[in-house]
Amino acid sequence: xxxxxxxxxxxxxxxxxxLIYIIIFLSIxxxxxxxxxxxxTVFEQTExxxxxxxxxxxxxxxxxxxxxxxxxxxxxxxQDEDILLDALYYERVNCILxxxxxxxxxxAEGNTENLFERYAMHAGYADILTEQLLxxxxxxxxxxxxxxxxxxxxxxxxxxxxxxxxxVTYADFEEDTEYPTVIFFFFQxxxxxxxxxxxxxxxxxxxxMNRNDIRFRTDxxxxxxxxxxxxxxxGSVLFIIGIWLLFMGVGIFLYGGLYAGKAWIxxxxxxxxxxxxxxxxxxxxxxxPGENTINLITQVIGLGMSxxxxxxxxxxxxxxxxxxxxxxxxxxxxxxxxxMLSGNEPFRSENVLxxxxxxxAFAVAAxxxxxxxxxxxxxxxxxx
Amino acid sequence: MENTVIKIENLVKRYGxxxxxxxxxxxxxxxxxxxxxxxxxxxxxxTINCMLSLLAFxxxxxxxxxxxxxxxxxxxxxxIGIIMQDVAVxxxxxVYENIDYFCGLYITDKAERKRCVMEAVEFTGLxxxxxxxxxxxxxxxxxxLNIACGIAHKPRLIILDEPTIAVDPxxxxxxxxxxxKLNRMGATIVYTxxxxxEVEQICTRVAIMDKGKKIAEGTKDELxxxxxxxxxxxxxxxxxxxxxRNEIVQLPHVYRTEYDxxxxxxxxxxxxxxxxxxxxxxxxxxxxxxxxxxxxxxxxDVFLEITGKELRxxxxxxxxxx
Numbered sequence: 001x002x003x004x005x006x007x008x009x010x011x012x013x014x015x016x017x018x019l020i021y022i023i024i025f026l027s028i029x030x031x032x033x034x035x036x037x038x039x040x041t042v043f044e045q046t047e048x049x050x051x052x053x054x055x056x057x058x059x060x061x062x063x064x065x066x067x068x069x070x071x072x073x074x075x076x077x078x079q080d081e082d083i084l085l086d087a088l089y090y091e092r093v094n095c096i097l098x099x100x101x102x103x104x105x106x107x108a109e110g111n112t113e114n115l116f117e118r119y120a121m122h123a124g125y126a127d128i129l130t131e132q133l134l135x136x137x138x139x140x141x142x143x144x145x146x147x148x149x150x151x152x153x154x155x156x157x158x159x160x161x162x163x164x165x166x167x168v169t170y171a172d173f174e175e176d177t178e179y180p181t182v183i184f185f186f187f188q189x190x191x192x193x194x195x196x197x198x199x200x201x202x203x204x205x206x207x208x209m210n211r212n213d214i215r216f217r218t219d220x221x222x223x224x225x226x227x228x229x230x231x232x233x234x235g236s237v238l239f240i241i242g243i244w245l246l247f248m249g250v251g252i253f254l255y256g257g258l259y260a261g262k263a264w265i266x267x268x269x270x271x272x273x274x275x276x277x278x279x280x281x282x283x284x285x286x287x288x289p290g291e292n293t294i295n296l297i298t299q300v301i302g303l304g305m306s307x308x309x310x311x312x313x314x315x316x317x318x319x320x321x322x323x324x325x326x327x328x329x330x331x332x333x334x335x336x337x338x339x340m341l342s343g344n345e346p347f348r349s350e351n352v353l354x355x356x357x358x359x360x361a362f363a364v365a366a367x368x369x370x371x372x373x374x375x376x377x378x379x380x381x382x383x384x
Numbered sequence: 385m386e387n388t389v390i391k392i393e394n395l396v397k398r399y400g401x402x403x404x405x406x407x408x409x410x411x412x413x414x415x416x417x418x419x420x421x422x423x424x425x426x427x428x429x430x431t432i433n434c435m436l437s438l439l440a441f442x443x444x445x446x447x448x449x450x451x452x453x454x455x456x457x458x459x460x461x462x463x464i465g466i467i468m469q470d471v472a473v474x475x476x477x478x479v480y481e482n483i484d485y486f487c488g489l490y491i492t493d494k495a496e497r498k499r500c501v502m503e504a505v506e507f508t509g510l511x512x513x514x515x516x517x518x519x520x521x522x523x524x525x526x527x528x529l530n531i532a533c534g535i536a537h538k539p540r541l542i543i544l545d546e547p548t549i550a551v552d553p554x555x556x557x558x559x560x561x562x563x564x565k566l567n568r569m570g571a572t573i574v575y576t577x578x579x580x581x582e583v584e585q586i587c588t589r590v591a592i593m594d595k596g597k598k599i600a601e602g603t604k605d606e607l608x609x610x611x612x613x614x615x616x617x618x619x620x621x622x623x624x625x626x627x628x629r630n631e632i633v634q635l636p637h638v639y640r641t642e643y644d645x646x647x648x649x650x651x652x653x654x655x656x657x658x659x660x661x662x663x664x665x666x667x668x669x670x671x672x673x674x675x676x677x678x679x680x681x682x683x684x685d686v687f688l689e690i691t692g693k694e695l696r697x698x699x700x701x702x703x704x705x706x
Contacts, residue, residue, distance in 0.1 A: 001488075001492075002488030006474065006477065006481075009474075009476060009477055009481060010476040010477070013476040208474060213470050216438065216472065217468070217533070218489060219436075219438055220438065220461060220466045221461060221462070221490055222459075224456075
């Protein structure tokens with residue numbers, strides 16, 4: 001019990017270094033959860049701010065100005081280059097449109113070239129929208145003219161036709177209530193945080209508990225080496241499960257209740273990955289790294305695995321070469337399961353099982369290796 | 385006083401081709417402060433590790449408190465306290481928590497443990513530092529904490545493996561006084577060191593080791609009687625002629641002299657009034673001398689004469705070892 005208590009006293013000193021990871025992760029999860037609750041079912045057409053100079057000043061050009069004014073905001077500006085450029089730069093207007101002299105005449109003749117001059121932020125959405133608007137308008141008018149209408153009539157008909165608004169409704173993708181997006185992202189980023197927390201916390205504790213001089217002194221006492229290992233293992237297991245439960249609790253909060261249906265698979269997946277991270281942390285501690293090395297390796301493994309295996313970047317966006325390498329890392333299989341649960345790839349229960357077993361194999365392999373190295377080190381220490 | 389606490393017979397320990405312990409035998413009686421003296425690499429720590437069953441040996445036997453010592457003889461282990469040369473404490477635990485932890489490896493009863501911890505704290509004078517973390521302690525206080533962790537469970541046998549390395553003289557004296565106090569309280573002490581002064585100061589019996597062998601054993605007086613030299617006289621004198629040196633060598637009990645142009649060293653074996661006879665020679669020849677002093681043999685002289693080499697390096701700092 002004395003060893004168990006000492007384990008947690010030492011652990012208490014290591015926790016602050018991991019706390020920053022936990023706090024950031026929890027904050028991001030909460031922000032994610034609440035930002036996901038916005039009502040996105042109302043559609044609003046984008047409204048631009050136009051400044052129009054009508055050099056043609058014909059009934060048709062005025063009709064166009066009026067047409068644009070119905071959909072967008074019109075502002076008057078002095079026709080001064082500096083003022084106009086400033087207005088564009090500071091986004092007081094999105095587009096400056098010049099209806100050239102001869103607009104009506106050209107349109108009546110069916111010549112749609114060089115009717116306008118347009119100034120907007122280059123390749124910005126306002127420029128594209130304006131171009132689209134004018135092209136539609138001119139094309140519609142031309143179409144009615146081609147039909148034999150006179151220009152005023154063509155303009156009238158084109159405006160009527162274009163004023164018909166498409167009824168926009170959001171496609172209802174029926175958010176999966178068993179595995180909502182917020183939970184998908186929560187479980188998606190969980191491996192990185194598990195690696196960071198377990199490496200940064202468990203490694204220093206195990207290093208301290210297995211320091212040569214401490215082991216030497218303990219071995220001189222009435223404590224059996226097996227008992228020492230047992231109490232340390234008990235402490236590690238309790239801590240690992242505690243960390244996992246903490247994150248699962250956050251997950252329940254984000255989920256809005258106890259997990260249901262296939263979310264339980266994600267819970268199981270995260271548990272297996274927690275074991276993987278813990279066994280890797282234990283294995284790493286066998287090499288007696290220094291404090292800086294622990295931080296460095298945590299970042300290399302955590303970030304490396306996150307980028308290679310599709311935690312930070314979707315697996316579908318990663319190259320085949322990267323994915324081929326990622327197959328040798330446990331996070332790849334973790335993400336595959338998460339993708340299946342979210343519908344990003346077809347769900348197959350037999351695949352889930354296989355992937356879970358692969359992850360478990362990573363944990364078992366690292367655990368066995370850690371035991372072997374630990375035993376070897378202990379024997380070498382005894383022989384020195 | 386006559387009960388044998390540790391009995392080592394014909395212990396052999398090899399590291400590959402290197403023989404660390406070569407048929408080493410030793411018997412330590414209850415109530416002794418037994419000094420194990422030898423240079424680095426002489427086999428002192430190997431002997432201790434074998435005694436504690438932390439190290440398997442190739443041949444021989446070790447008995448502690450009349451029982452064969454094995455790695456699983458936890459009854460014996462519980463009666464031993466070990467204080468190593470390296471401070472082995474948790475940096476993450478306070479002074480109190482450290483002593484409590486190591487005491488708890490032996491004593492499970494909480495009340496008894498608390499009493500023992502407080503007694504160890506009082507004994508080592510760490511009362512003011514109970515809530516301090518080891519990193520905040522000075523070197524001397526750290527050593528005292530190291531000792532407190534080793535003695536809190538009130539062991540019958542305490543093994544101290546060079547506990548005063550890199551300790552200031554004041555703390556060293558306190559540690560040595562503490563060891564003597566522990567001995568008076570009934571503990572048998574095994575003390576290893578390469579500081580002959582410490583061993584001379586506190587040990588009742590001494591074994592000198594070199595190259596894994598015991599080269600001498602006995603009380604301090606017994607050891608000093610084993611060597612030819614009984615007195616070394618040093619005279620500061622300039623321009624001493626060969627004739628005068630020959631005259632001094634001819635004096636009774638003088639068996640050798642050394643002269644470096646400034647200082648004459650006269651080695652005597654037995655007899656009394658050697659110093660007076662040497663000074664008479666200078667007076668007769670009206671030779672003026674500087675400082676004159678006479679020294680009795682030390683354990684270093686014993687070691688030097690037996691092995692032909694110094695126990696400690698005299699070139700550098702007095703704490704630098706050979």
